[in-house]
Amino acid sequence: MLWLRQFSRFCSSTSPSSKELLLKLRKKTGFSYINCKKALDSCNRDLEKAEKWLAEKAKELGWQKAAKLADRKTTQGLIGVYAKDNLGTFVEVSPCCC
Secondary structure (H helix, E strand, C coil): CHHHHHHHHHHHHHCCCHHHHHHHHHHHHCCCHHHHHHHHHHCCCCHHHHHHHHHHHHHHHCHHHHHHHHCCCCCCCEEEEEEECCEEEEEEECCCCC
């Protein structure tokens, strides 16, 4: 058992850890932790393949557009959101320009 533990340490130290790959992928692409982890898992920890996988998924699911709009600031009005159990309410209050 001790030999197996030492062997696994040796093998894991020769290649970059999953955490390092995940951080590199997140920094390079800007996508979420969960999506980067899914990409690395589905591509057997191959960074280049994971980037391509993320680009395809982003295009398919519209992640890039959502991320682009996330920084947009509202100049006027208020938005309120309330959710409980399986019910939700969304309220938008805009100034009247009459």
